[in-house]
Amino acid sequence: MTDEEYEAVTKILGRRPTDAELALYSVMWSEHCSYKSSRAYLRQFGEKAPPSSALLAGIGQNAGVVDIGQGYAVTFKLESHNHPSYVEPFQGAATGVGGIVRDILAMGARPVAVMDALRFGPAAAPDTRRVLPGVVSGISFYGNCLGLPNIGGELAFDPCYAGNPLVNALCLGVMRHDDLKLAAATGPGNKVVLLGSSTGPDGIGGASVLASASFGADGTSSAKRPSVQVGDPFMEKLLIECCLELYAAGLVEGIQDLGAAGVACATTELCAGGGEEVGMRVRLDAVPLRDPSLGPPEILMSESQERMMAIVEPAALERFMAVCAKWEVAATVIGEVTGSGRLEMTWHGDLVADIPPASAAAGPVYHRPVQRPPGQAALQADDPARLDRPGTGPELRSALLSLLSAPDGADKSWVTEQYDSYVRGATVLSVPHDAGLVRVDEHTGLGVALAVDGNSRYCLLDPYAGAQLALAEAYRNVAATGARPLAVTDCLNFGSPEDPAVMWQFAEAVRGLADGCLALGVPVTSGNVSFYNQTAGAAIHPTPVVGVLGVHDDVRKRLSVGFGQAGRSVVLLGRTEAEFGGSLWAHVAHGHLGGLPPAVDTDAERALAAVLADGAASGLLEAAHDLSDGGLAVALAECCLAGGQGATVALPGDPFVQLFSESAGRAVVAVLPGAEDEFASLCARAGVPAAVLGQTGGASLEVEECFGIGLDELAAAHRGTLPALFDEVPAVEA
Amino acid sequence: MTARVGVITFPGSLDDQDAARAVRCAGAQAVPLWHSERDLRGVDAVVLPGGFSYGDYLRCGAIARFAPVMAELVLAARAGLPVLGICNGFQILCEAHLLPGALTRNRGLRFVSREVCVRIETAATPWTGDYTAGQELTLVLKSGEGAYVADPATLSALEAGGQVLARYVGANPNGSVDAIAGVCSGTVAGLMPHPEHAIDSLTGPGEDGLGFFTSAVRALVTT
Numbered sequence: 001m002t003d004e005e006y007e008a009v010t011k012i013l014g015r016r017p018t019d020a021e022l023a024l025y026s027v028m029w030s031e032h033c034s035y036k037s038s039r040a041y042l043r044q045f046g047e048k049a050p051p052s053s054a055l056l057a058g059i060g061q062n063a064g065v066v067d068i069g070q071g072y073a074v075t076f077k078l079e080s081h082n083h084p085s086y087v088e089p090f091q092g093a094a095t096g097v098g099g100i101v102r103d104i105l106a107m108g109a110r111p112v113a114v115m116d117a118l119r120f121g122p123a124a125a126p127d128t129r130r131v132l133p134g135v136v137s138g139i140s141f142y143g144n145c146l147g148l149p150n151i152g153g154e155l156a157f158d159p160c161y162a163g164n165p166l167v168n169a170l171c172l173g174v175m176r177h178d179d180l181k182l183a184a185a186t187g188p189g190n191k192v193v194l195l196g197s198s199t200g201p202d203g204i205g206g207a208s209v210l211a212s213a214s215f216g217a218d219g220t221s222s223a224k225r226p227s228v229q230v231g232d233p234f235m236e237k238l239l240i241e242c243c244l245e246l247y248a249a250g251l252v253e254g255i256q257d258l259g260a261a262g263v264a265c266a267t268t269e270l271c272a273g274g275g276e277e278v279g280m281r282v283r284l285d286a287v288p289l290r291d292p293s294l295g296p297p298e299i300l301m302s303e304s305q306e307r308m309m310a311i312v313e314p315a316a317l318e319r320f321m322a323v324c325a326k327w328e329v330a331a332t333v334i335g336e337v338t339g340s341g342r343l344e345m346t347w348h349g350d351l352v353a354d355i356p357p358a359s360a361a362a363g364p365v366y367h368r369p370v371q372r373p374p375g376q377a378a379l380q381a382d383d384p385a386r387l388d389r390p391g392t393g394p395e396l397r398s399a400l401l402s403l404l405s406a407p408d409g410a411d412k413s414w415v416t417e418q419y420d421s422y423v424r425g426a427t428v429l430s431v432p433h434d435a436g437l438v439r440v441d442e443h444t445g446l447g448v449a450l451a452v453d454g455n456s457r458y459c460l461l462d463p464y465a466g467a468q469l470a471l472a473e474a475y476r477n478v479a480a481t482g483a484r485p486l487a488v489t490d491c492l493n494f495g496s497p498e499d500p501a502v503m504w505q506f507a508e509a510v511r512g513l514a515d516g517c518l519a520l521g522v523p524v525t526s527g528n529v530s531f532y533n534q535t536a537g538a539a540i541h542p543t544p545v546v547g548v549l550g551v552h553d554d555v556r557k558r559l560s561v562g563f564g565q566a567g568r569s570v571v572l573l574g575r576t577e578a579e580f581g582g583s584l585w586a587h588v589a590h591g592h593l594g595g596l597p598p599a600v601d602t603d604a605e606r607a608l609a610a611v612l613a614d615g616a617a618s619g620l621l622e623a624a625h626d627l628s629d630g631g632l633a634v635a636l637a638e639c640c641l642a643g644g645q646g647a648t649v650a651l652p653g654d655p656f657v658q659l660f661s662e663s664a665g666r667a668v669v670a671v672l673p674g675a676e677d678e679f680a681s682l683c684a685r686a687g688v689p690a691a692v693l694g695q696t697g698g699a700s701l702e703v704e705e706c707f708g709i710g711l712d713e714l715a716a717a718h719r720g721t722l723p724a725l726f727d728e729v730p731a732v733e734a
Numbered sequence: 735m736t737a738r739v740g741v742i743t744f745p746g747s748l749d750d751q752d753a754a755r756a757v758r759c760a761g762a763q764a765v766p767l768w769h770s771e772r773d774l775r776g777v778d779a780v781v782l783p784g785g786f787s788y789g790d791y792l793r794c795g796a797i798a799r800f801a802p803v804m805a806e807l808v809l810a811a812r813a814g815l816p817v818l819g820i821c822n823g824f825q826i827l828c829e830a831h832l833l834p835g836a837l838t839r840n841r842g843l844r845f846v847s848r849e850v851c852v853r854i855e856t857a858a859t860p861w862t863g864d865y866t867a868g869q870e871l872t873l874v875l876k877s878g879e880g881a882y883v884a885d886p887a888t889l890s891a892l893e894a895g896g897q898v899l900a901r902y903v904g905a906n907p908n909g910s911v912d913a914i915a916g917v918c919s920g921t922v923a924g925l926m927p928h929p930e931h932a933i934d935s936l937t938g939p940g941e942d943g944l945g946f947f948t949s950a951v952r953a954l955v956t957t
Contacts, residue, residue: 137844137845140844140845141845144786144845144847144876144878145746145786145789145790146748147748147749147785147786232789233786233789234745234746234786234788234789234790234791235789237745237746237748237786237789238745238746327745328745416847417844417845417846417847417848418844418845418846418847419845419847420845420847420876421847422847422874422876422928422931422937422938423748423749423752423784423876424751424752425751425752425755425930425931425934425937425938426937427937428936428937439936439937555936556936727842
């Protein structure tokens with residue numbers, strides 16, 4: 001807490017704060033909880049929101065809720081757990097999953113799927129070998145034990161993440177419209193009930209100690225270890241089933257999950273959500289403790305996991321407790337809702353806190369200095385067009401193999417095979433397809449597609465365009481399954497907001513994302529900001545990660561990426577230019593990062609998405625894969641490897657540009673036999689360029705007048721990298 | 735008369751809904767059974783589903799084995815009730831000594847979730863009657879503690895007695911001794927891979943797993 005913030009608190013209270021009040025304000029006004037450096041910018045998501053009749057709850061609630069038709073709604077959100085995952089990879093990542101799942105549960109939804117976007121330092125670095133296996137097994141441990149299928153995600157490596165790995169976790173929940181629960185305390189006299197695990201000293205100040213500060217130059221993290229929360233997914237599984245049964249029985253008036261800033265956050269936000277007159281009287285000594293030495297400040301700041309706070313009518317309390325007993329979930333009445341407009345907390349009868357709750361829930365708003373980095377112009381002028389490029393067939397062949405075997409481009413099964421993607425029997429698509437696809441209704445085939453994408457190289461070169469390109473990629477990935485994109489969530493990972501250059505990156509990225517969402521017609525419904533991702537003054541690349549959700553009217557008609565049958569026409573959709581700024585090729589072949597990222601054309605993205613959705617619904621297409629890192633070459637290789645069929649293609653232009661350029665707004669499809677003309681007409685009517693490249697079939701990827709690579713050789717290059725790096729490192733478990 | 739197949743839910747069971755779906759797909763009625771009730775509700779067969787019962791605390795299945803419903807189940811199994819334990823269910827049956835051997839940590843020390851090919855070794859159980867011995871199926875394996883172990887004497891007895899239910903084909907995914915993917919004893923069967931995740935091509939690798947459930951329904955209807 002800064003001196004100014006302390007002064008502000010004394011003004012609000014009209015006196016000096018007590019220890020308990022100081023603890024409460026310090027965690028609630030931390031960057032992680034209050035969004036004080038970002039709120040001024042995040043308003044754009046509301047101000048520039050495209051009209052959408054599908055939104056049932058937007059930003060401000062725990063997670064956005066979207067109507068998907070047939071009486072169903074879904075809720076989804078991305079959240080970061082970056083700093084704890086560096087300090088204690090297994091528990092940091094595990095509790096990241098736990099936290100986002102509880103957010104979804106608090107909306108009244110059943111959590112049904114998870115995804116994760118992970119970023120680490122160089123793959124071969126010793127510290128990556130400490131952090132990555134721990135993070136993956138933490139996510140595996142927690143997600144699998146909850147019975148939530150992991151339906152996809154991202155994995156990227158870059159030196160900028162060496163001391164600051166990024167662990168962004170997403171959860172999807174499904175509900176009926178009437179199930180929506182809001183985090184609001186209402187009804188004076190209603191009971192405040194704390195459910196779940198007992199409260200201990202783990203994670204105290206996690207929000208302020210970890211997530212709102214950079215790591216020091218000495219790099220030692222052991223001192224911060226007690227600030228990492230410890231997870232128990234079995235308890236959370238019981239909590240999920242218990243809460244859903246409580247909801248179904250109509251026993252809950254309002255509910256909030258306890259995450260960052262624990263009891264402090266849940267109480268202030270429930271009051272603030274209820275309105276100005278709502279208050280609460282809470283007996284902190286009623287909170288079940290696993291460590292009897294804790295006093296009011298620690299109890300308020302503790303981030304012990306697997307806890308929820310419910311508002312219950314007195315008449316419903318007995319039935320509420322009976323349901324909790326059935327699930328063996330501890331439930332304790334710790335207070336009552338009042339009409340006083342004050343949050344009052346007592347400790348063995350003594351009043352230890354008495355604050356206006358909204359003042360804690362809504363912290364200060366900062367307008368940090370913003371300055372375009374002096375080196376930005378030079379960075380953008382460093383055009384990759386000048387780099388030596390492969391020209392001959394063998395050189396191009398070798399370039400493709402090097403991209404497929406680079407850690408960023410390599411097959412991710414080493415990670416994804418640690419995640420259960422089958423549980424619940426509703427996963428239609430997961431890795432290696434472009435988006436996860438979950439069936440919501442077994443009879444109608446209604447489903448939901450989700451993709452998460454980010455590209456930190458593009459964002460460093462131009463944060464405005466880079467954020468839009470991340471959005472466009474996730475939007476395109478959803479469309480590639482045949483679904484219609486509908487809504488957006490985001491996790492904005494940046495360095496310190498006290499650095500004007502970082503604030504410039506943040507301002508540009510938010511502006512780009514908001515403008516992009518408006519142009520594509522998909523509103524941001526929820527999101528998360530993670531600042532202070534830097535060590536000893538070196539910030540990570542600006543890394544906005546964007547999640548796009550889409551609706552699929554009939555998952556039986558979904559498109560997947562694999563070339564599974566021979567004799568299908570392979571068609572490239574979209575326009576290709578020579579665009580290599582921030583490309584995978586420039587990174588792998590030359591270690592180069594400069595120039596401008598690919599141009600953004602939101603009209604072209606919309607047209608492409610419509611063609612893919614129509615092509616799927618009309619039964620014209622068999623496979624679809626969007627183009628992104630590594631361009632057409634990598635996309636074709638992935639299609640062949642996923643489906644087991646080779647392909648023979650001819651390139652409509654300069655081979656190097658056609659193969660490795662990363663122009664946006666493109667996809668490659670396999671057209672069903674007999675549907676070629678109808679599909680060509682569809683593309684022409686939509687104004688989407690369509691170039692027939694060749695056909696599927698055979699046991700190799702043949703690029704005419706260039707090279708041929710057998711599927712076996714492609715597979716060896718693609719699948720060998722991550723096991724070779726990480727197999728001999730045993731996973732560390734709780 | 736529709737066969738009634740019970741599916742037990744323990745705290746932490748995860749694949750109970752999927753097992754129930756498979757039972758219904760096979761033409762039987764799925765009857766939910768609760769861990770703390772000493773009541774099998776007169777079902778004709780029981781499935782112990784996959785999951786992390788009791789969070790895998792102590793050992794997988796070690797606590798579930800003492801649940802009230804298990805007291806009834808052990809008696810019924812010994813009296814000839816067909817019982818199928820899948821994954822965690824298999825672990826529970828071993829802990830309850832209804833099946834020999836034990837399941838331990840995967841050799842690679844990591845959770846493994848992937849399609850596997852298994853060969854049915856015996857069609858002479860109520861759960862495999864719709865297959866033929868030697869038939870190969872594609873099922874789903876998803877476990878961290880799936881490596882079957884047994885001492886040499888037990889192994890010899892299993893092999894000699896035709897009690898190996900199924901074996902992994904190809905690379906051994908978890909280090910199970912003799913590539914054993916499932917064992918049986920009388921009408922009780924345990925299988926590490928999940929047949930209930932292989933009943934619908936839309937959400938799994940195919941429909942090879944349905945036979946476990948149709949076998950039981952056919953065996954029940956004809957007894």
